[in-house]
Amino acid sequence: MTPPKIMLMGVGNVLLSDEGLGVQFLNEFKPEELPDNVELLEGGTAGLELVHLIKETDFLIIVDAINAQTEPGSVFRFCPEDIRVFPEKYQVSFHQVGILEVLALADILGNTPQTLIYGVQPKSLEWGMDLSEEIKAVFPRLKEQMFKEFGQINAASSFLAIPHAE
Template identity: 40%
Template sequence: MARRVLILGIGNILWGDEGFGVRAVEAFHRRYALPDHVTLLDGGTQGLYLVQYVREADDLLVFDAIDYGLAPGTLKIVRDGEVPKFTGSKKMSLHQTGFQEVLSAADLLGDYPSRLALVGCQPLDLENWGGPLTEPVRGAVAAAVTVAHDILLEWGVDCVLRAEPLSPELALLKHDIDHQSYESRKGVGAAGEWRD
């Protein structure tokens, strides 16, 4: 029986670079087709609602914006037991559960993934309400997708490159919150600057 794999993007697309994880999992979905034993999920800011998904996974790959204290747009990959140290990142409200608590709850309930990988990106701006990803973070999304692909291949997951990216109606995010629609509607210029 194939190992159950969860590819999870977490973050809030309404807070600038905090949306990196969601945008990365969205880009991964557009680029690669995956076997049935792999679940691709926009976890957004669902907090403890993600516990059941994590408990069901044998292997877990997470995309997230993490403040490592590095240059903006820098990717850092963290594995296995090191992952919880980096997932207690800034919460946007008192009601939002950090992913560290999700991992702790899964562990407490006795179902914890045996392999974890965190593809984290150093944000530049987490305070830009309604704003887009900043240019360095936007530029890191494609590299994050490549890193995730390599990790999944290492785990034995067959990622098939799509002949063409998925059309908008088949995208992971719909209703104009997909990356391209959201930023073009909001007015991001060619160089990534924000226009109202």
Template identity: 40%
Template sequence: MKTLVFGAGNLLLSDEGFGVHFIQYLQNHYVFTEDVELYDGGTLGIMVTHLLEEADRVYLVDVVDTKGEPGDVFRFEKEEFLLGKLPIKMSPHQIGIQEVLTLSDLRGRTPDTVTLFGVIPASYEAGVELSPILATLLPKLADTVVQELRAAGHEITDIP
């Protein structure tokens, strides 16, 4: 089973880059076998359709615009994407990811499982570092995803 962990975002706008920082955190703290692909999707959107379609399971990590407090984390599954039931607006590259999933579904190539972890940002100010509140979320969210991957049978090694 191939799993894709896809981090989206713009590294130049502080918390907007959370998904990309998440991928970098995983790369710096864990070693994954070939059946797990970590991908820094930046703001590519529809340009990465093939990556999503080649995976059996996809984890998307991005910031979301919804009610709540900075640092709140929301989890949504594939059905919520495809049925248009997301009570949120994803970050500026929203059109890419949601349209990619819909397009893939129409073509019969949607991954079996798609999970979005959406985080409410504290700042969109210009800058390449996360706000302190989102920086503290990286280890916790990484642990959640790594534990799910391990439970699914993927071998992952912690980097000391």
């Protein structure tokens, strides 16, 4: 049996400090430590151009800054269809064309991979390429979580269970 194709995509604008955390997070991985069926993709702020890049993917994990108006470094894990858990005042993406629009177009085209989003609350959105200490501190735990996701996908062709509030 062929293992599922997994893509870990980091998105964001690296010129706006923590807004680029998704892209900068990919630097935590060395190619030799990734399973053979895992591909890294710097999505940057590409928007709709990403649709064709994800069409051959079975499982997509996205890391992005999310404005949940909470403590910097807070991590949220959700599926696109669970987006209703966020109050309207929260922004799921800071980009002009958000990742949810990319996934919606992929769905229309019949190319939507199973998708999971890890959103991290940024501290700073100022001009600059350096991440805040609060964001850097999250990366080791987030990296460990990615390897758990990869293992679960390879073992059971599913993401780790997402606990839902009762």
